[in-house]
Amino acid sequence: MNTNGGQALIKSLELEGVEVIFGLPGGAILPVYDPILDSPIRHVLVRHEQGAGHMAEGFAHATGRPGVAMVTSGPGATNIVTPLADAYMDSIPMVVITGQVPLPSIGTDAFQECDTVGITRGVTKHNELVTRAEDIPMAIRQAFHIATTGRPGPVLVDIPKDIVDPRNPASAMNWNWPTDADVSSSMPGYKPTTKGHPKKIKEAAALIAVARKPIIYAGGGILKARAAEALRELAELTGIPVVTTLMARGAFPDDHELCLGMPGMHGNYTAVTSIQKSDLLIALGSRFDDRVTGKLDGFAPDARIIHVDIDPAELGKVRRADVPIVGDCRLVIEEIIKALNALGGPESRMDITPWRQQISAWQELYPLVYEQSIDGDLLKPQYVLEQLRDRSPADTIVASGVGQHQMWTSQYWKFNYPYTWVNSGGLGTMGFSIPAAIGAKVGRPDRTVWAVDGDGCFQMTAQELVTAATERIPVKIALLNNAYLGMVRQWQEMFYGERYSEVYLSPDLPDYVKWAEAMGCVALRVESPDEVGPAIDKANEINDRPVVLEFRTDASEKVFPMVSPGTSNDQIDVGPLQNGLGR
Amino acid sequence: MPPKYHVLSVLVENRAGVLARVSALFARRGYNIYSLAVAPTDDERFSRITVVVDVEQAPLEQVVKQLNKLIHVIKISELDPRDSVERELMLVTVKAPAEVRGQIIELVELFEGRIIDVGRDELALSLDEHPERLDDLEELLRPFGIIDLQRTGRVALPKLERS
Known part of the structure; x- marks a missing residue:
């Protein structure tokens, strides 16, 4: 026996070419965190496991390489279910390592135990509970192979504590790195078709x-x-x-x-x-x-x-x-x-x-149109996005959350380069942008990375800006604060007779500037159109810490064109500014 | 047996969790599995799952494609009942007081089943046959009073070519 499961796991990740792990340790995964100290792999310590998953996704979006996240059992694992589901819907290659309670304790309602492979079965391309230390290298090789070939997707590997804990005899193993042929013959049911008929x-x-x-x-x-x-x-x-x-x-x-x-x-x-x-x-x-x-x-x-x-x-x-x-x-x-x-x-x-x-x-x-705000009124989100687009490098990577700001970003940004757009499409995960932008910036430190976020989204995952500040990952956040869950508000306005139910968030509670500053960011509040450009220029010059620009935007602005739910695309509504134009 | 049903023969890796992965794909769509039989094949690395489901053709095709995406699934074939041989095993315990015992034994012999246990007022019997024959015997035994009944779910293989 020349090694143990914990060391073999880290060595396997190294051999798979992993440069960075996004994660957060805990009881069951503790033994794997010890060999990380001696590994060249960078570990980014997140503030919530959901952040680790979205960072791994953002990394994969921007680089095309699989993102890797590592968390502990129980709540660590359940907190990363949303990113798994997100990556599954959007076919993002990702490998998630979860700690699990020791094998003899599985099924006993042990502390921080949950049925991780059961819970994540429907939101992963594949998952596996490893039961023997000697199987770890093969499980990792399979995970990366499955995540990155065919239709890419997330793969979860669940690792019981006893097989990685050097103090436990169950962790003792002889190192063996499977060949490509070993990997493919170990999965007789997995042969993606790549060549068209x-x-x-x-x-x-x-x-x-x-x-x-x-x-x-x-x-x-x-x-x-x-x-x-x-x-x-x-x-x-x-x-x-x-x-x-x-x-x-x-x-x-x-x-x-x-x-x-x-x-x-x-x-x-x-x-x-x-x-x-x-x-x-x-x-x-x-x-x-x-x-x-x-x-x-x-x-x-x-x-x-x-x-x-x-x-x-x-x-x-x-x-x-x-x-x-x-x-x-x-x-x-x-x-x-x-x-x-x-x-x-x-x-x-x-x-x-x-x-x-x-x-x-x-x-x-029918070009995209909006009406510029008049002095003293709240900013138009479209104007902010145009300024952001025109004042940032052409190959800027843009991440977004989910909602109106996401649609406006997709509409108004000029995407002239592949792998510059990082968003949550299929699952529609609010709070995606900040951690995803951090992951993208880790993968592409040479690029400017902007996250366009809404105030609803920001409040879901903002704590990861602490991660960004601590780890010196200088992402920039354009927070479009319209004090509402804007897309839901738009649907309530259009389809529920302007009955606004539980969508108001307040523009200044929390105070986003103070909050961002408390998290180690440079923060600016922008309220008038003539401040927009200079604030963006200033943010683009800062490269040693994260920046948050809070733009106070107009909640009454709606995303158009719009095909109302349940209607045909022929019934596209181009919005009040273009209605009545000859078709 | 419902009027429309499909028999899928699914060759899978013989390992923990595979059955859960397969059945979950039916469960998430709200399809009830009518019967299910699983056992290793002649090659113990693989098991064959024979699953009978009551699903329309179009959604079934989608389920089959999704099943094919499971890493541990090797091969899926849909078996048309007209082109396959099917068998199922049934064990029944039936009330059999002296005055009707003869009739029951006669019935079992007629179906080429076997008496596998004998009690004072009960008989246990087994029949391995085509699932419809099992249905028939079950129906004929019911008036005597069925105490316990267990069927295995059907297993099936394609019919052999004769041409």
């Missing part, structure tokens, strides 16, 4: 060639597959316009003439309408989410569908595909490009100029 690829190319009104509907899978370059090549070869879903912002540059921006419930008019009127929808790594489709039977009624996804369960789940292709987006797009070229030059495809002209006309008629 050649026949289907040809069918896809044939459909593209005859389409008069095609749209590329790009989803988060483009980013997961590192397919942004391939997507651009496909779009430029064919001239087909691209919509980028909330999860795909940045996968295709917003400043590209073929980029139509975000579709969906708060998508822009052109992105939503071009999907509706299309005769061919080329869905690449997107999953026909209800927030994109609106009322399903009214969604893109005349479109044939090419659907490319690495997860076979996505094909036909929501909308039947005429050409379903299981495979890695990058590989499949490259094959489709080859198949298109094999058909001939541009003359082998339909002329889509009239379609492009129609789309340009929509863009001209």
Whole structure:
């Protein structure tokens, strides 16, 4: 016996290339924290385990590498359930190590015991309770393999204390690092398909060639597959316009003439309408989410569908595909490009100029608009975001919480680089932005990282700014404080007859500036439009500590366009400023 | 047996927690599992789960795809009852006082079942047969007074090609 489970666990993480662990120790995971002292791996001590999970997610979003979080048993594990669910919905590669009570105590209602694998079964791509110290290296290798291949996702490894505690004989083991072949033969049921079926690829190319009104509907899978370059090549070869879903912002540059921006419930008019009127929808790594489709039977009624996804369960789940292709987006797009070229030059495809002209006309008629506030009034959130966008480096990484501020950020930011947008799409986790931004900044210390947050979100996870200040992780927070749970307020205004129930939060309780300062941040309150730019400039100059800019914004401002829940995308509401414009 | 049912044969790794993962996918959608039989195959690294569910075809396809995503699931086949051989085992304890005992024994012989235990006023019997034959015997025994009844849930394999 030449090592013990605790040392083997840390060594395994090192061998997997882990540079940073976000975590918080506790009783059951204590033995694993001891060897961390001697490891080159950086540990970021969070203030709440949820923060550790979202930091790992933010790290993964920004770097494409799996984020790693480590917490203790019981409440440590339950506190990280939300990030697991979030990562599962958004296909984020993440490995979470949880401590567990010693094997002989499992099932006895021991102190800080919970059924972690049972609780997290439905919110992980895979989870495993390790029962023998010698199995730890294989469990870690499997976890990273599963988290990062196929459709990425979170994997949890539950480690009982006795098999990692050197004082316990159950932890004694001989070191053995499994080979790649060992890993794949240990999982006979796991073989993700990456290469698209050649026949289907040809069918896809044939459909593209005859389409008069095609749209590329790009989803988060483009980013997961590192397919942004391939997507651009496909779009430029064919001239087909691209919509980028909330999860795909940045996968295709917003400043590209073929980029139509975000579709969906708060998508822009052109992105939503071009999907509706299309005769061919080329869905690449997107999953026909209800927030994109609106009322399903009214969604893109005349479109044939090419659907490319690495997860076979996505094909036909929501909308039947005429050409379903299981495979890695990058590989499949490259094959489709080859198949298109094999058909001939541009003359082998339909002329889509009239379609492009129609789309340009929509863009001209329905740009995103808002009304600037007059002096003395509260700030318009859109104005704040425009200033933030224009005064920050072009490759700034932006994280957001969930709600109105998230939609405005997605609408008003210009995402011209992949992996610059970090948000909670599927689960819609309020409080995501601050820890996610911290994780992103740890992964990309060379980049400016802004978190755009709402006051409701801020109050859920603000304590992680203490982590950021302590660990010298200089993230910047743009807090849009409208004193409300803004998106819920918007729904109550629009769909509940302006009956505002439990949405008021107060603009100055808490005092966000004092709170931020108490957490070691530089903090500024911004109330008038002429202060916005200078405050942002000042924040962008600070690089040794976190900054919080509190913008007092107008609660009556609503997110438009909007497709009301339960209605078809054809019923898109462009908002009061554009209603009545000829359609 | 409900009118619409599907039989899935799921080959899985033979290890802790696999059954929970499989059954959870049905449970989260609110589908009741009608019967379930699990045992190791000839290769003890693997087990075969035969699960009978009452689900429409479309949602079943989605469940099957989700099952396929489980790391410990190797292979899933849906067995069409017309193209498969099915068997199930039933144990029954039935009231059998002297005056009806002969009738019950005759019934069991007719079904090619076996008497496996004999009490003063009761008989225990077993039948391994097609699940519908089990239904038939159960129905015929009911008037005598069934005290205990346990069925294993069906197991099935594809029919062999003959052409």
